Structure formats: C-alpha cells, structure tokens
Amino acid sequence: MSDEKTSAPVLRAHAEEAFAGELAALAARDDRPRPPGWRLSPWAVADYLLGARLPDGTVVTPKYVGPRRIVEVAVSTLATDRALLLLGVPGTAKTWVSEHLAAAISGDSTLLVQGTAGTAEEAVRYGWNYAQLLANGPSRAALVPSPVLRAMADGKIARVEELTRMPADVQDSLITVLSEKTLPIPELSGETQAVRGFNLIATANDRDRGVQEISSALRRRFNTVVLPLPATLDDEVEIVSRRVGQLGRALELPELPGGAQEIRRVVTVFRELRDGLTIDGRTKVRTPTGTLSTAEAISVVTNGLALAAHFGDGVLRPADVATGVLGAVVRDRTTDQAVWREYLEGVLRDRDGWQDFYRAAREMSG
Numbered sequence: 353m354s355d356e357k358t359s360a361p362v363l364r365a366h367a368e369e370a371f372a373g374e375l376a377a378l379a380a381r382d383d384r385p386r387p388p389g390w391r392l393s394p395w396a397v398a399d400y401l402l403g404a405r406l407p408d409g410t411v412v413t414p415k416y417v418g419p420r421r422i423v424e425v426a427v428s429t430l431a432t433d434r435a436l437l438l439l440g441v442p443g444t445a446k447t448w449v450s451e452h453l454a455a456a457i458s459g460d461s462t463l464l465v466q467g468t469a470g471t472a473e474e475a476v477r478y479g480w481n482y483a484q485l486l487a488n489g490p491s492r493a494a495l496v497p498s499p500v501l502r503a504m505a506d507g508k509i510a511r512v513e514e515l516t517r518m519p520a521d522v523q524d525s526l527i528t529v530l531s532e533k534t535l536p537i538p539e540l541s542g543e544t545q546a547v548r549g550f551n552l553i554a555t556a557n558d559r560d561r562g563v564q565e566i567s568s569a570l571r572r573r574f575n576t577v578v579l580p581l582p583a584t585l586d587d588e589v590e591i592v593s594r595r596v597g598q599l600g601r602a603l604e605l606p607e608l609p610g611g612a613q614e615i616r617r618v619v620t621v622f623r624e625l626r627d628g629l630t631i632d633g634r635t636k637v638r639t640p641t642g643t644l645s646t647a648e649a650i651s652v653v654t655n656g657l658a659l660a661a662h663f664g665d666g667v668l669r670p671a672d673v674a675t676g677v678l679g680a681v682v683r684d685r686t687t688d689q690a691v692w693r694e695y696l697e698g699v700l701r702d703r704d705g706w707q708d709f710y711r712a713a714r715e716m717s718g
C-alpha cells in the first residue's frame with residue numbers, strides 16, 4: 353500500500369519531505385503571482401532549486417549548481433502549456449532536478465513513471481483491477497489510474513523518467529495528454545480532463561540510443577532543456593561535497609577529516625579523464641570507455657567514507673577512494689586498464705602532493 357504509514361525512518365525521504373521546512377519558509381515569504389495550481393511562484397521555485405537567503409534569515413540550500421538561466425527556462429516552461437524535457441549525459445542531475453521541481457511546484461514528487469523497454473501503456477494511461485472489473489464491469493472504481501492520470505486529476509506535475517527507453521507507441525500515448533490535456537477512457541465512454549496545475553517533466557539521456565526516437569509529434573509538445581556537465585572543477589567539487597555531506601548524514605556516517613582533499617582529487621581525476629586533458633591544459637590523456645559522471649564521483653566518495661568510518665582510522669585516506677576510482681574508470685578490462693596505467697604513470701606519478709594517492713592507486717591496480 354503506497355499510503356501505508358510506518359514509524360520506522362525511511363531510507364530516502366522524498367524531496368518535499370526532506371526539504372519541507374525550506375518549502376514552507378519560501379511559501380510564507382512568496383508574494384509573487386503563482387500560476388494556477390502551483391504551491392509557489394516561479395521565482396520562489398527557482399530560489400528553491402538554486403538556493404537563497406530569505407529576509408527572515410532562513411537559508412535555502414542550493415539543490416542544483418549551474419546556470420540560473422537553465423533553471424528559469426525550465427520553471428517557466430512548466431507554467432506554459434508545453435511540457436519539459438530535461439536532456440543531458442548521465443549524471444547531470446536530470447532526475448534530481450525533476451524531483452525538486454515537482455516537489456516545489458506541486459508539493460508531490462511521487463507521480464512517477466519509470467521508462468524502460470518494458471513499460472506498458474497502462475503505466476502511462478490506466479489499467480484495471482480485474483477482480484472489480486469481472487465482478488461489476490468497467491467503472492471508475494475498477495479503474496487503476498497511472499501516475500500521469502492522477503497528476504491530471506489532481507493538477508500536479510507528473511514525471512516520466514527515461515522517456516526514450518519506452519517503446520515508441522507508449523511514448524506517443526502522451527501526445528493526446530499533452531496536446532488536448534485530456535485522457536479519453538473509451539471503456540467508460542468518458543475521459544479525465546487535466547486540472548490546472550498539471551504538467552509533465554520527462555528526462556532522457558542523450559547517450560542512449562538516439563533521442564530522435566521521440567516522434568516529432570511528441571517532441572513538439574516539449575520544450576527541451578539541456579543540463580550541462582559542471583563547468584569548472586570548483587563547481588563539481590562543490591556539488592560532490594554537498595551531496596556527499598547529505599548522503600553521509602542520511603546514512604549516519606561520521607564526518608571525517610580529509611574529506612575535502614580526497615573529493616578534490618577524485619573530481620580532478622574524473623574531469624581529466626573525461627575531458628582527455630589535464631586541468632592545467634598541458635597534457636593530453638586518453639579517455640576510458642565508461643562515463644565518469646558527477647554521480648559516480650559522489651558514490652565513489654560516499655563508499656570511501658563508509659570504508660574509512662568502519663574499517664579505517666577515522667580519516668578519509670587515498671586508499672579509501674582509490675578502489676572506487678579504479679572501478680569507475682576500468683569498465684572494459686583490456687582498453688581501460690591501459691588508459692588508467694598510462695594516466696597513473698604519465699600524469700599522477702609526478703604530480704606535486706599526489707604521492708600518497710599515486711601509491712594507493714598503484715597498489716590497487718596490481
């Protein structure tokens with residue numbers, strides 16, 4: 353049961369719960385016009401995403417680190433009759449931004465459809481409770497609404513994850529929803545009309561088999577916003593530090609000294625291998641096959657913290673992150689192994705202040 357309440361703390365709270373205090377403080381201050389059905393004005397939604405200090409001293413933490421304009425375009429799109437498509441390479445916070453937008457606008461980020469090759473039309477439209485259907489025939493009571501249908505009925509934001517992984521005909525069942533703002537239910541000779549406040553955010557990964565797979569008819573219903581990789585080393589370090597801090601607190605890992613330095617190193621290694629160039633712009637390096645995303649840097653450091661906290665001496669050491677770095681870089685044994693060795697010996701060995709990291713990484717690499 354989705355609405356079952358238990359007293360045990362959940363592993364991961366939804367954004368609207370985790371940041372309920374910030375959202376309430378923003379709503380209390382918000383005197384700008386709110387689009388119909390919105391909990392906050394577009395301005396306040398942007399502040400929620402990007403962070404702000406309110407006049408009463410409340411600090412709204414930044415959720416998204418990146419150009420303000422991107423967030424403004426995304427938020428204002430949702431106030432129009434077009435839906436929002438967040439596009440980008442893996443780990444650029446598409447899912448994260450989508451969740452926070454839905455939380456800030458509708459107070460509910462849970463109306464979610466996960467797109468896979470096996471996603472059926474019922475996941476986007478509606479299904480039936482067969483016991484009810486057989487007993488009483490088609491009726492509203494026998495209908496099982498999809499998250500999209502519930503968002504329409506409640507005037508909320510629906511989320512579709514990985515739109516381009518869904519079969520084309522399932523994707524296209526969104527066309528009527530987005531253009532007519534209604535979902536016909538022929539079995540009941542009826543329909544559900546979207547209430548004001550309804551809109552839809554889809555995410556898609558542009559490394560997946562092409563986005564051209566979205567039919568042009570559906571594509572026209574979306575405004576596309578591309579989320580870029582973090583522009584600078586400092587930006588990416590900030591993103592990773594912030595998320596690692598939050599995750600660490602959620603997992604009740606102790607705060608460990610040495611974190612800042614290792615985070616900077618992990619991010620440096622990832623950026624250099626991803627860009628094919630050292631940060632100082634002097635040395636070209638080969639790029640491994642895997643995607644070294646910000647999301648992976650976050651998990652490498654979080655794993656490192658757990659290692660250091662439970663098995664180490666209370667300080668985050670290079671050895672705690674080296675295994676994770678190696679695992680992220682070397683996906684394909686033959687080619688990536690050589691790329692890693694070259695980088696290790698050609699770049700890290702002689703880098704000032706990196707001796708301990710180099711040694712740890714070398715030991716791991718065997």
Ligand SMILES: Nc1ncnc2c1ncn2[C@@H]1O[C@H](COP(=O)(O)OP(=O)(O)OP(=O)(O)O)[C@@H](O)[C@H]1O
Nearest residue numbers: 415416417418442443444445446447448557646647
């Ligand atoms: N610019 C950014 N600002 C804030 N957090 C970011 C940023 N980029 C990445 N992250 C963090 O990276 C993590 C992964 O992001 P997310 O899962 O949303 O990526 P995604 O784009 O949906 O990736 P995928 O294509 O693999 O689904 C999140 O924890 C998020 O906080």
Ligand SMILES: [Mg+2]
Nearest residue numbers: 446447448555
């Ligand atoms: Mg995602």
